[in-house]
Amino acid sequence: MxxxxxxxxxxxxxxxxxxxxxxxxxxxxTMEIKHKECFCPAFILHFTLQPIAKFARESWEFVNLYSKTRGCNRFIAVNKTLDLLRSRKKVRERNANVPVMKALNEWTSSETKLSNQALKDACDRTNNPELKLVFDWSSDVNLSIKKLVKGVPPxxxxxxxxxxxxxxxxxxxxxxxxxxxxxxxxxxxxxxxxxxxxxxxxxxxxxxxxxxxxxxxxxxxxxxxxxxxxxxxxxxxxxxxxxxxxxxxxxxxxxxxxxxxxxxxxxxxxxxxxxxxxxxxxxxxxxxxxxxxxx
Ligand SMILES: [Mg+2]
Incomplete structure (x- = not known):
């Protein structure tokens, strides 16, 4: 690189x-199809947010499509969305487990090339299960984008x-x-x-x-x-x-x-x-x- x-x-x-x-x-x-059909379903699955799927979806779409953070890097978006979810009363009322991704936060703050490969290198280096979880999610997203996002003209x-x-x-x-x-x-x-x-x-x-x-x-x-x-x-x-x-x-x-x-x-x-x-x-x-x- x-x-x-x-x-x-x-x-x-x-x-x-x-x-x-x-x-x-x-x-x-391509923003709507990528986020609604690829990023968000994999986010709910990999971060086990099924019990609060509705709020997870709302929050993912707000962070990535409908707010000032639209278009931010996907790895930064994960923590922004989890933070937003954690701040919601309805989520707390359900005692839902919203994962705290400390290692991800450290990685996104110190690494400037926030890519899948850089994350894979960090996983190999640290063997950190949290980073591995994020890498699996991101790889899954890439696969579903490849499968799903076709024939979208400019x-x-x-x-x-x-x-x-x-x-x-x-x-x-x-x-x-x-x-x-x-x-x-x-x-x-x-x-x-x-x-x-x-x-x-x-x-x-x-x-x-x-x-x-x-x-x-x-x-x-x-x-x-x-x-x-x-x-x-x-x-x-x-x-x-x-x-x-x-x-x-x-x-x-x-x-x-x-x-x-x-x-x-x-x-x-x-x-x-x-x-x-x-x-x-x-x-x-x-x-x-x-x-x-x-x-
Ligand atoms: Mg853009």
Whole structure:
């Protein structure tokens, strides 16, 4: 994996502009199917949450789809969801056993490449049963995504945007999905000719991916991140990139806007300032911080 990172660090500009593009929930409408059909059922099974399945599902979907943590790394999502479950009165009333994943918390705080392989290495190193449980869950999720998530095309207007992007910018995929799935999904939809490379969870955080691929190689104002989650926005700002949001629930309109005015503004230097501020403000209003339930 270090070779992959080195190659990304050495990537030389072919264009004046650089664009990082998130994949799940941004290019592809895959968030709902992946979380509802793959991540969540395996979460309930592996973490023995059957007695509180309804709350586990509600909490998983809130953390991963419908709140400010949408799109976060899966291993971070496990502890966020378990914490949220533990805080619910209805869960406590049932005396349900919500596992405390201390070793997972330590691992996600100290490891920057939160990938299946890195977790497997940690399992081999420590022989920790808790980490092994998380690894089994994650591997199971990967298998069910491979089996289930097929034939999901990109959102409308994505291809038109990618055609413009690839003519004017060095574009890469910036994602926390495993590279194997990203390669499959981008190839299946014949989108790989539009991009220079694909960064998955194995490369590091999204901010690191952007920095590895663009740092010191493009002028300020010439780097853009396109994403659908607050984590994408944070990664952009950490890397001094501009940000164009694909707003959850309004993806089609967002891509249309990027196609009809956003890209042009980025390439002609009128993106930063009021235009970007307004886009980010309407994006931030979209996802809540706190859950809708009271109990
Ligand atoms: Mg996303």
């Amino acid at each position: 270090d070779d992959v990172i080195n190659n990304i660090r050495k990537m030389q500009p072919l264009q004046k502009f650089f664009i990082g593009i998130d994949s799940d929930g941004c290019v592809f409408d 959102f409308p207007h994505v291809v038109e945007c990618l055609e413009i992007i690839s003519n004017k910018a060095d574009a890469i995929v910036v994602s926390q999905t495993p590279a194997e799935a990203l390669n499959r999904e981008w190839k299946e939809n014949r989108l790989t000719p539009f991009i220079r490379t694909i960064c998955g969870q194995e490369v590091g955080s999204k901010a690191e991916q952007l920095q590895f691929a663009s740092q010191n190689r493009y002028d300020p104002g010439c780097i853009l991140m396109i994403g659908d989650s607050p984590g994408d926005l944070q990664a952009a700002k950490k890397s001094s990139a501009l940000f164009f949001p694909i707003i959850p629930g309004q993806e089609e309109e967002s891509w249309k806007q990027l196609f009809s005015e956003g890209l042009e503004r980025f390439f002609n230097g009128s993106f930063s300032g009021d235009y970007e501020t307004q886009l980010i403000a309407s994006f931030q209003k979209r996802l809540p911080e706190d859950p809708p339930w009271q109990d």
